Amino acid sequence: MLTKTLLKEIPADCAAEIKALFGERFSISPPILDHHGRDESPYPLLAPQAVVFANTTEEVAALVKICDRFEVPIIPFGAGTSLEGHILPIHGGIALDLNNMNRVIAIHPEDMMVTVEPAVRRKQLNAELKDTGYFFPVDPGADASIGGMCATRASGTNAVRYGTMRENVLALTVVTASGEIIRTGTQAKKSSAGYDLTRLFVGSEGTLGIITEITLKIYPQPEEIAAAICSFSSVTEAVNAVIEVIQMGIPVARVELVDELAIAAINQHSKLSLKPSPTLFFEFIGSPHSVQEQAQHAQEIVKTHGGQDFEWAIHPEDRARLWHARHNAYFACLQLQAGCRIINTDVCVPISKLAQCIDETRKDLDGSWIKAPILGHVGDGNYHVLLVIDPDKPEDFQEAERLNAAIVQRALRLGGTCTGEHGVGMHKIDFLVDEHGAAAIDVMRTIKQALDPKNILNPGKMIRV
Incomplete structure (x- = not known):
């Protein structure tokens, strides 16, 4: 393989x-x-x-x-x-x-920023920020390093409210392919000075330079937080509920979709007893009054789309239990089949196309023998199909790749992308021409060759040279 x-x-x-x-x-x-x-x-x-x-x-x-x-x-x-x-x-x-290189170098609560070394983990960072009254919101499922999150332009469950790494990185220290050390920005919240090198390196997957320091935005810890889950009879109903909640301008902090197969895996892995049906996980933040108002409005909309069995989690330990289970969904799904591996799709589409995209994807999956739970940060149109394969069976890998290609091509036809947050790496490199066109790929290749003429920085990833 x-x-x-x-x-x-x-x-x-x-x-x-x-x-x-x-x-x-x-x-x-x-x-x-x-x-x-x-x-x-x-x-x-x-x-x-x-x-x-x-x-x-x-x-x-x-x-x-x-x-x-x-x-x-x-x-x-x-x-x-x-x-x-x-x-x-x-x-x-x-x-x-x-x-x-795992130090939190400097915390500047008065400027709402922090500078860290690349190996600082997201949980470590928030533990060190806890007593300042601030937090860093980007939260991929794994306890990833901040450097890796920058390199892949990662996001997570909070992206619908706080954005991705692209929106939350202010400046970087980068070692170039020739060994020069550069700084891509300042501590100013905005700048029009020169090319935006920060955005060039965020998402470059180690192919243009090696990130060694990151300056990030941080945010006030919410005054009030409320979480809720509700179940649906179908994924389509759940997705349509999310679309209306977002289009009505309700400022949800998180809204996650977990289908019935993933719920079953989560129940087993996290020792929960959630109803085994398509489920939405919500979180609302703000003042006590605004949280109550947001939650009530969202609940009214969700009920019109068949949402039922609302369960509220107000206490911190109850919220933590729910979100810990959601974050561990990938690892829970690894228990669906002994010795399995997962090929994880990562398409993202305009939210108006999300229901169509998932409906058509479910039809593809119904015609396959591959187990394939669906998870999603559906508030921003990003969802994952976890294609569970036996790594010792080439036919499983081939079928999963066939399904992945169909899912990607559908997303591209609907105005989406092959990867919303996981990055390209090796697995999605062949979809870039379809998404961006040959001329744009030539521009990317020119950038790579200019910054790394000997192709020594993580060769074979992102783009072929």
């Missing part, structure tokens, strides 16, 4: 220079190599030829300069939670482990 191609060996002189610089933080130990050759994608193990553990931006720059001279690929590695094979070294080379 996946093999290394155009393998570039690490020359002995290159390895010696790196060893002299990093000492025991340069490793060729097989267990360490194997650890850096796996992520959450369905692809098999692909170990790098060496692993380097960097402690500072300056060390990253020094390593890149050596690899630039010897034309050795570098693959940044953080939490290893990629779903698209981002960290797999398909051309060989060195995995650059950034996990020692």
Whole structure:
């Protein structure tokens, strides 16, 4: 299913220079190599030829300069939670482990911003922000690293209210392919000075530069929070309810769809007893009065679309239990079949097209033997089909890829994208021409070749050179 191609060996002189610089933080130990050759994608193990553990931006720059001279690929590695094979070294080379760079550098509550190193995890960041009265809202399902979230332009359940990483990154420190250290912005909330390098590197998946510091927006912790779940007899009813809630301008903080198959998996994994039917998870934030008003209005709309069995979670521990279960839905679905892997779709469409897109997708899934629960950040038109496969059965992989391609092409026809938040990696690289057109891909390739002329930064991801 996946093999290394155009393998570039690490020359002995290159390895010696790196060893002299990093000492025991340069490793060729097989267990360490194997650890850096796996992520959450369905692809098999692909170990790098060496692993380097960097402690500072300056060390990253020094390593890149050596690899630039010897034309050795570098693959940044953080939490290893990629779903698209981002960290797999398909051309060989060195995995650059950034996990020692895990400091919250500076918190500026008065300016509502924080600067962190790339290996800071999202839960770690919010734990350190807790006593300031602020929080960072972007919350992918995994406890991902902030650097990885930047690199993939990630989002999560809060995106409908707070946006994605694209909207929440103010500035970056980046090491370029030649080993130069650049800063892409300032602490100002807006700027018209020069090209927007921050947006160029956010979502570049380690192919244009290595992110070593991130300055983020932070937000006041809500005064009041209320969560609710409600069930429906069909996914179509649930989706139509969400569409009307959003179009009516109700400022929901989160609204998530979980279908009946995923609910069954969540019940088993999280020891819950939710009704096994298509379900919406809501969250409302604000003042006590505004939360009550939002929730009441949303409930009235949802009932007109067949919503029933409303269950409210006011207490923090009850809300945490519900959202913990939703965040763990991916891992819950891995228990649907022993030894399985998941190919995870990630299309996003205009919200007016969401019901049609999911309806037609369900018809495709009904004609297949593949188990395929559906989850979604449906407030912004993004949903996931979790295609459960046996990795030892090529026919499962082929069927899942057929379904994935059909789902992507449908989304593109409806004005959507092949990936709303997981990134391209290797898995979605073939859909970029269909989405953007050949001329736009040529522009992307020109940018890649200008910034990384030797193609040493995470080669084989995002775009083929």
